[in-house]
Amino acid sequence: MSPAIPAPAPALYLNQARNSPSVQECMSIYDKWAATYNDEVGDEAQNYVAPVLVAQAAIKFEKSNGAANSIILDAGCGTGLVGQALSIAQPKAIDGIDLSVPMLDIARDTGVYRDLDQADLNQPINKPDGTYDTVVxxxxxxxGHVGPNPALRELLRVTKTQGVVVATILDEIWITHGFKDEVAQMKEEGLVNSSEELIDYVKGHGDKAVLLILEKLSQV
Ligand SMILES: C[S@@+](CC[C@H](N)C(=O)[O-])C[C@H]1O[C@@H](n2cnc3c(N)ncnc32)[C@H](O)[C@@H]1O
Structure with a gap:
């Protein structure tokens, strides 16, 4: 009998996912990682603070906008860490989309999502214009995951005018992969106001992300 192959450590899964040559490969890594993702990434020892920071920024924007009972899309929801962080504030309807069905299955078990669907964010999103108050x-x-085109405009398209998109972008790809230019272009077209702040993505790990807030001014 051949010996069992040990499961890769979380850093290995993350590195594999970040080096994915294709959407299919990225999906198969998350399919394998789903069962242990929360224990490894979601625990306090990992200091993965981005979900809470984004939820706080979205809730702050909603409060300043006077929004209540908002309808939210969690794009790339994974196992539901962001939905859980959002749901502590006030009643909401939260929908989630993600590439990996096993990740979506874990998100479903949290009980905080209204609808969960498989979707590839490198493609147009199968939702009507102006559906959501907030998209995270x-x-x-x-x-190795999702680039700026068409995803940023698609997230904006499904957001209501006066609504907001709050996203993290790994700092090392913000300029090199065209995110900064795409945001500048959308500003020039009068579609958005934007703010960008450098945050800890994983505390103590050296990983930084741009926390991007896009306030939608007009329909894409
Ligand atoms: C690092 S996890 C983040 C999950 C969750 N948002 C969190 O903060 O815990 C990245 C997620 O992106 C999803 N993903 C990767 N490529 C994608 C794509 N092309 N379209 C949609 N989701 C994708 C993966 O399945 C995974 O759930």
Whole structure:
């Protein structure tokens, strides 16, 4: 009998996902990682602070906008860490989309999502224009995952005018992969106001992300 092959450590899964040569490969890594993702990434020892920071920024924007009972899309929702962080504030309807069905299955078990669907964010999103008050996207604009086109405009398209997109973009790809230019272009077209802040993505790990807030001014 051949010896059992040990499961890769979380850093190995993350490195593999960030080096994915294709959407299919990225999906198969998350399919394998789903069962242990929360224990490894979601625990306090890992200091993965991005989900809470994005949820706090979204809730702050909603409060300043006077929004209540908002409808939210969690794009790249994974196992639901962001939905859980969002749901502590006030009643909401939260929908999630993600590439990996096993990740979506874990998100479903949290009980905080209204609808969960499989979707590839490198493609147009199968949702009508102006559906959501708030769209969040955490940890998904990163190496080997999702690029700026068409995803940023698609997230904006499904957001209501006066609504907001709050996303993290791994700092090392913010300029090199065209995110900064795409945001500048959308500003020039009068579609958004934007703010960008450098945050800890994983505390104490050296990973930084741009926390991007896009306030939608007009329909894409
Ligand atoms: C690092 S995890 C982040 C998950 C969750 N937002 C969090 O903060 O815990 C990245 C997620 O992006 C998803 N993903 C990767 N490529 C994607 C794509 N092309 N379209 C949609 N989701 C994708 C993965 O399945 C995974 O759930």
């Amino acid at each position: 996207c955490v940890g998904t604009f990163t190496l």
